[in-house]
Amino acid sequence: MESQSRENVVECFIVVRLIVDRRFFIGASAACSCFMCASNSFSQEVAESMPSCAIMTADDQLASDKIAESEWGGNAPQNDDMGFEASYSLRKRWNPDRREIRVAFLTNPPIADHVFRAAQGWEPYMKLKFKRVNVRDGADIYARFAPGQGHYSYIGTDCRWGYANDGHTMSFGWEGSVSTTDLRRVTLHEFGHALGLVHEHHVPGSDISWNKPAVYDYYEKKYGWSKEKIDRNILNQYTRNEVRGTAYDAASIMHYPVPREHVIDPEDVVGWNSNLSQGDKILIGKMWS
Template structure:
């Protein structure tokens, strides 16, 4: 099986009007002690209502690819009390394009702030021939954003020992400037507006951390499935 390197798994933080919420790459906070379980991080004010039907429209791409994405995305519904309705809805809450570069999605209800028909999720340059594991990992990750989850490596509960000089040099090769690296890689959310506890290194919302970009031997592998903590937590966020 061929190895998928981190550039194929980079998700760009996407917020309407370039606004974010309660984030600071330099802030270190302790986990909320009252929570007893490990949980992925989720933006409280960007959650949908439990039981809500989210309409999803593909703006382009192959029909066979649409079905593949739909099947992977629905895995979240085994645990979250939400419904996905795929169709050609002019005012769909979630609108997906396969044009452009990279992967991104607005977080939860931020999708309502971007007027149709502009896309709220980008699965750039994916086709039905894309590596199966890569495709599934990206779809699960981006739909995690779509239902309100934020990046696990940006959680207030984890402090990754980044070697910043190496991080900047690595992403510069991908065409990223310092500001983009700070925002998408080094940034960490503060506690306000985020529901979280201990860091879940196996979360689908955690992208790989290369050992060559950290101090010491810290690294996180490639996650391609929902973790048990992902499943447990999203079921609490959207109870049946």
């Protein structure tokens, strides 16, 4: 692995773990990061070459919940056989009868065309299409380009809240030139959030053997994160009352990288995934069947 070029590493795609338990749709918003090769030698040094990011929540959760309910009645609090019991477990799902999500770019650099085409990589696997529109015509997703400020997106219907309060719902932070692999990886990941998907390493059943002292040390020193922020972004799992989905999928485009130094069991290492996994395709198809 050490002898390979960075580009060859980026193009590598090895499944480490698969079937445990995967879920989606939560009552929170997220900012995120995107992925590379998976192997049990994937190192912290390689992970550090890519940007990391933090979960964001709507400042007014009640308002974001009302938006979710207005989009689709199924987002309302409910007590069903999957365990949705209280208001904190409101989902952020776009109406499953939708067949179109409107996308506007707040600025229009040449890279916007490439981003939109990369986002369409989700379309063959669902009965939903992205439609590019002008900002003045109104959209569901408003994307900006802000070099150096990281990549992130609100989750599902929180995009509507995000635009009303932050002026954008998705942000791309590339600086300088961007490889085709990096652009695809980041775009698919961010649009996955906008479609309603959460980070894969948080889902019930992921059971990653975190080396917590190493994780706390790394994120505190590199990003200045507090213990609470590290717990929220890296270590905590959602409960089965908060999310739904298929099986946990270490190959998912929605998975954070997990370097060797951050886990006890080397089989839990996950690299930067660059393509939609089979699990991603199945899950998005179930969401819009």
